[in-house]
Amino acid sequence: MATIRDVAKLACVSVATVSRVINKTGYVHADTRHKVEAAVKQLNYTPNEVARSLYKRKSRLIGLLLPDITNPYFPQLARGVEDEMQKNDFRIIFGNSDENHRKEQEYIQTFIQNNVVGVISSTNDPNSDTYSKLKIPVVFLDRTSTDSPSVYSDGREGGRIAAREMISRGSKRITVMQGPVHIRPAQDRFQGALEVLEENKISYNVIQTTSFSFAEAELWAKELFDKHLDTDGIIASNDIVATAVLHEAHRLGRRVPDDVQIIGFDDIPLSALLSPSLSTIHQPAYEMGRQAAGLLIKLIQEGFVEHRNIQFPVHFIERDTTRKVEHHG
Amino acid sequence: MATIRDVAKLACVSVATVSRVINKTGYVHADTRHKVEAAVKQLNYTPNEVARSLYKRKSRLIGLLLPDITNPYFPQLARGVEDEMQKNDFRIIFGNSDENHRKEQEYIQTFIQNNVVGVISSTNDPNSDTYSKLKIPVVFLDRTSTDSPSVYSDGREGGRIAAREMISRGSKRITVMQGPVHIRPAQDRFQGALEVLEENKISYNVIQTTSFSFAEAELWAKELFDKHLDTDGIIASNDIVATAVLHEAHRLGRRVPDDVQIIGFDDIPLSALLSPSLSTIHQPAYEMGRQAAGLLIKLIQEGFVEHRNIQFPVHFIERDTTRKVEHHG
Structure with a gap:
């Protein structure tokens, strides 16, 4: 592999001049620049990014x-x-x-x-x-x-939309899954949903979840139906949790969306391929x-x-x- | 932020000596090493990885x-x-x-x-x-x-297992989805499945697919049932395609697994959460x-x-x- 020294030698200039051309720093006469550029091309020289980043104090x-x-x-x-x-x-x-x-x-x-x-x-x-x-x-x-x-x-508006859609589609005993408390966007959604439910005086339950992991999503889903078997609308904290809820609803013989409606959050690619496909709040990730x-x-x-x-x-x-x-x- | 020069000054040694201690190259007297280490600690000095990689010609x-x-x-x-x-x-x-x-x-x-x-x-x-x-x-x-x-x-064995499971569970008109031809593991699976189907003289159809993308998976699924509505067993090229096939089967009112069985490949995390959950070939990704x-x-x-x-x-x-x-x- 060609080095900057090889380029300098071929172009009959100093290493510093080659460096000035490559890094576009300082004045170099046009003729000299052309000579250096030709040498770079001829030797197929690629500047070493690490050396450049030291020289220019900038990496890519x-x-x-x-x-x-x-x-x-x-x-x-x-x-x-x-x-x-x-x-x-x-x-x-x-x-x-x-x-x-x-x-x-x-x-x-x-x-x-x-x-x-x-x-x-x-x-x-x-x-x-x-x-x-x-x-x-x-x-x-x-x-x-x-x-x-x-x-x-806009997580808060997302939560508000989810709650409004649940209500306008007839759910009356809504369960809201509260995402992890340390994740701010999850809490924004949760608060947004609660605001609308309270504004509309709709009764609701809350299931607390502490992660977005696949393994735990199944546990939250089971807990949800254990505690609130009669719930008829579930606002999930994200699409993974919603998928687990859908799965559990099927397992329990509850018809979706006739007996219970589900809305997710995120709109991950697989959501459209679920059966039934998942209604959700789209974030343009x-x-x-x-x-x-x-x-x-x-x-x-x-x-x-x-x-x-x-x-x-x-x-x-x-x-x-x-x-x-x-x-x- | 402290530099190697600050460390050298505080320890009253040369920069080269500090460098030898940090990079564990060359001999340094134990007393000197202790002095350098104390100075590194006192100044909370972190070696610059780029400088080190140039010096040692190795990065991490x-x-x-x-x-x-x-x-x-x-x-x-x-x-x-x-x-x-x-x-x-x-x-x-x-x-x-x-x-x-x-x-x-x-x-x-x-x-x-x-x-x-x-x-x-x-x-x-x-x-x-x-x-x-x-x-x-x-x-x-x-x-x-x-x-x-x-x-x-072992993609080939994976294809063989999928075909054997399909046959032992009673499918007689099997459709094999051929993954992208330029992806070797996908072709290994495909060949493995075909080998077993031919060994057992089971009739099969092939649907060619050219990608693993979500958007196209839906198209392959539609094409599959358009061409082979009576198929009773589908070996999909991966779990995404299998998910799309499951979705389409539901849309057409075909019961899974009673009317048609589906086996995926990969065992992505969401597969367990589908409804019905997806039988598949597990790769330990x-x-x-x-x-x-x-x-x-x-x-x-x-x-x-x-x-x-x-x-x-x-x-x-x-x-x-x-x-x-x-x-x-």
């Missing part, structure tokens, strides 16, 4: 920290981030935090050690020292924060990832963005776990 | 290339790789190839530019120049290769990811592994899209 790496890529909601976010980064010639160092604070800190630290130029994080604690101490731009993704640059969807990447790139390149917070609207996806109504809104 | 970064993280099979693989790498203090630069050769090459090139010390790739073309030219270890994951270090599961990481780490650190190819067995997961039999095996 960013750090992406997600809670858990095996939750089907997060791959959509990750793809959005990656596609936008790839288009702009950035690369991603990736880690899962498992919502573990120590693991999160370790990842952030090694991101920095590898000279990332920015971080995108779906942390549960955007206000922690871990982030405020960083000297590089940070964008929070899928996390509500008004102080820091962040991209998220892929687009959220893209926008977070765009925001971070702007912060890296310009040091400034006009709109630091991007909140995406959510909307109801009517499928077959809710009953049809002729007019509603 | 590896490249991971997958086709598409939004296919629910791949996050399991990725988690296995990451958890093992994290335990061993390596970090991952991550990319999706979308099975696009140019994109794949670009990623591999930038991995190298960022001084990764190894690559794990789920490529469709393990024999391409892109890999044989690399001067760092490569492990192929979920890809069959006898020439290169690789970790995969997480464990495959872990083993690939272990193999790569060994190649990086020791330059040599005894077993270059790790093939995992697969097994049948009996759930509710297949009929019960009293004795079979």
Whole structure:
């Protein structure tokens, strides 16, 4: 593989001149530049990114920290981030935090050690020292924060929509599954749903859940029907939990949506393929990832963005776990 | 943040000595080492990984290339790789190839530019120049290769098991969905299934599919029942396609498993939560990811592994899209 020295030799210039041409720093006469560019081409020279990042004190790496890529909601976010980064010639160092604070800190630290130029994080604690101490731009993704640059969807409105749809479709004994209390967007949805139920004086039960994991989703679903067998409408904390609830309803011989309606949250790709297909609140996860990447790139390149917070609207996806109504809104 | 110079100053030694202590290279007197270590501790000094990687010509970064993280099979693989790498203090630069050769090459090139010390790739073309030219270890994951270090599961046996289970549970007009022809493990499964069907002189149809995407899975499912409405057993190319087939069977009023049995492949987490839950062939994706990481780490650190190819067995997961039999095996 050709080195910068080989290029300098072939072009009959100094290594410093080659470096100035490659990094577009400092003045180089046009003729000299052409000679260097020709040598780069002839030798098929690729600058070593590590050496460049030391020289320029800038790499093209960013750090992406997600809670858990095996939750089907997060791959959509990750793809959005990656596609936008790839288009702009950035690369991603990736880690899962498992919502573990120590693991999160370790990842952030090694991101920095590898000279990332920015971080995108779906942390549960955007206000922690871990982030405020960083000297590089940070964008929070899928996390509500008004102080820091962040991209998220309108969870509260999502919860409100879910409750309104349940009510307008005739459910009277509604169960709301409260997502993990330490995850702010989950609590926003929960609060939104409760607001509408209370405004409409509809009775409801709450099932507390502490995670979004597949294994535990089945347990919450069982607990739900154990405690509230007569419930006729379930607002689930996300689509995985909703899928488990649907499964359990079938197992118990309860007809969906005739006996019990179910609404999920997220609109993961598999939701449309369930039987019956899952009515849910759509979050534009892929687009959220893209926008977070765009925001971070702007912060890296310009040091400034006009709109630091991007909140995406959510909307109801009517499928077959809710009953049809002729007019509603 | 403290630099190596600050450490040297505080310990009253040269920068070279600090470097020797930190990188454990060359002789340093015990007293001097203790002084340096105390200074590192007092200043809370963290070595810059990029500088270290230049100095030692080694980073702690590896490249991971997958086709598409939004296919629910791949996050399991990725988690296995990451958890093992994290335990061993390596970090991952991550990319999706979308099975696009140019994109794949670009990623591999930038991995190298960022001084990764190894690559794990789920490529469709393990024999391409892109890999044989690399001067760092490569492990192929979920890809069959006898020439290169690789970790995969026994797709052919998986196909054979699926066909045997279909036959022993009474299906007589079986449809086999042929996965994408350019994906070797998908073709192994397909061939395995066909072998058993032919050995047992069972009539079968084939539906050709060209991708594993959610959107297209619905189209293959529709085509399947359009062409072969009387089929009574479907061996799907993976769980996503099986989920779409199940959905379509319900839409057409065909009872599963009474009228038609369905067997998937992969055993993605959501399969257990479908209604009815999906019978499938289990691949240990997480464990495959872990083993690939272990193999790569060994190649990086020791330059040599005894077993270059790790093939995992697969097994049948009996759930509710297949009929019960009293004795079979």
